[in-house]
Amino acid sequence: MKEKQSAQALFELTTDHLETGLRGVPVGYCPTSLVHPEKGLFYRGYSIVDLVTKPPEAVIYLILNGELPTERELSVFKESLCENAHASKDILKTLQSYPKHIHPTKLFIAALTLVGAYDIKKDLRESGTQLIARITELTAWVYRVLNNWGPVNESKPELGYIENFVHMLAPPGVDIAKLTSYMKYFLILHLDHGGGNLSTFVGKVVASAHSDLSESLVAAMAGLAGPLHGKANQESLKFLKEAATHISDPDDEAQVEAFIRQKIAHKEKIFGFGHAVLRTEDLRATVQYDLGDKLCPSDPTFRLAKTFRKVGPGVLSEFKKISNPYPNVDAVSGCLLSALGLSDENYYTVLFGMARCIGITAQIFYDRLIARGGRGTPIVRPKYLYNGPVR
CATH class of the missing domain: 1.10.580.10 (Citrate Synthase, domain 1)
Known part of the structure; x- marks a missing residue:
């Protein structure tokens, strides 16, 4: 089957594809995992x-x-x-x-x-x-x-x-x-x-x-x-820690929304949201939110991460340039590591x-x-x- 596929035209390559980091350009096969835009990550x-x-x-x-x-x-x-x-x-x-x-x-x-x-x-x-x-x-x-x-x-x-x-x-x-x-x-x-x-x-x-x-x-x-690349999870935790200095109640959706809008107004990044391929919430994040509810439900940083999960997609979806306004794996992994005792984010990579x-x-x-x-x-x-x- 792959021999037949190799003879097929996959897409048209133009000069617009140059110096774009090979984004979307197929170069081979990956049998170990698949990232589906809607269904998420699959292993074999x-x-x-x-x-x-x-x-x-x-x-x-x-x-x-x-x-x-x-x-x-x-x-x-x-x-x-x-x-x-x-x-x-x-x-x-x-x-x-x-x-x-x-x-x-x-x-x-x-x-x-x-x-x-x-x-x-x-x-x-x-x-x-x-x-x-x-x-x-x-x-x-x-x-x-x-x-x-x-x-x-x-x-x-x-x-x-x-x-x-x-x-x-x-x-x-x-x-x-x-x-x-x-x-x-x-x-x-x-x-x-x-x-x-x-x-x-x-x-x-x-x-x-x-x-x-x-x-x-x-x-x-x-x-x-x-x-x-690999420092996204530690940057997401730093982002939550910064947010915590401006938000008095980690469960307050209004305060979180105001913080997100302020960041966007200053053209600053909202860490832990968006993905190059996915167009829905990263299932790796979904699994971790559920696990966090069992392991550390009262941790304030985890509670804040959950509030960002509730509020973030609605605010981010207002902006047409944002193709995926949903949480990715990094939105929650850092705060769970911290809550469970590995608090130095420099080691997360x-x-x-x-x-x-x-x-x-x-x-x-x-x-x-x-x-x-x-x-x-x-x-x-x-x-x-x-x-x-x-x-």
């Missing part, structure tokens, strides 16, 4: 709503292999994650030597680089399993090293993928059960999001040169670190990256090992038109 044909209550390991297996696992397959996959879960302690020692003022995302990128230096296997699938098994440990190390929370808890992968992550993270004064419950949702909701978002695309481009998985993910995470590296890995598997009948995609080599002087 399953709506994200139907997946968030499943074990994270089962959803990771689905992303990697195309089908939900049987009980036996899930058991074997969990065993594989356990066997590959321990990263070299030399990586931790090196991370501890970095300056403590470094941004967490930079240290996370350094950790991925070091995995490539110490741990990565040559076989692509083996290195993928290894990296997925260890990325929670790397993320916990980044948190604990920069926060001076004391010795890092020893990895206990037999606890479960996210259970072990929270065990290693062990933030002081936190309800571990609630944080674990939320992080399972957070991981699943952020695993994958089509092939055209910047970090995924960059990772796939670098992988097309047959760079190893560590190098490809380092490039992807450098893209994620940009303020126009690292948590995002921890999850997204898994989806990017699955897409690299497809591009390198499955695409074009197993030949893989060629090295990415677009054409740029010269527009300099002619002498």
Whole structure:
């Protein structure tokens, strides 16, 4: 079917498409996930709503292999994650030597680089399993090293993928059960999001040169670190915190509406709303609003986020330039992380990256090992038109 599709004209390319960030320009296939404008996010044909209550390991297996696992397959996959879960302690020692003022995302990128230096296997699938098994440990190390929370808890992968992550993270004064419950949702909701978002695309481009998985993910995470991409969840929390200084009652719809209108009047961004593809509320946000009602219903920032959810679409829809006035995943993820004990928003991109590296890995598997009948995609080599002087 794909051979036939490849011979079809997909759309007309004109000079108007140049220097627009390839927006809307198809460049390949993505079998792992679909972002439908009205129905939301799907992984391998399953709506994200139907997946968030499943074990994270089962959803990771689905992303990697195309089908939900049987009980036996899930058991074997969990065993594989356990066997590959321990990263070299030399990586931790090196991370501890970095300056403590470094941004967490930079240290996370350094950790991925070091995995490539110490741990990565040559076989692509083996290195993928290894990296997925260890990325929670790397993320916990980044948190604990920069926060001076004391010795890092020893990895206990037999606890479960996210259970072990929270065990290693062990933030002081936190309800571990609630944080674990939320992080399972957070991981699943952020695993994958089509092939055209910047970090995924960059990772796939670098992988097309047959760079190893560590190098490809380092490039992807450098893209994620940009303020126009992976920092959206932390910017949304900052936005809510700013709003809270102007709004005396987080449940007061009139005050929230006035704040939104004031921001628009000053041509300032309303963080957490809108999406490049979606034309309705992001189901990843819907799921999190419901979860927040169970885990932290009285948290003032979460209550404020819910009021923005009620008021925002009505106000934003008045402006024709806004194609999607509805909340996206970032509208609520930051305030839930904060409410459940991870209050420093500078680390949110690292948590995002921890999850997204898994989806990017699955897409690299497809591009390198499955695409074009197993030949893989060629090295990415677009054409740029010269527009300099002619002498």
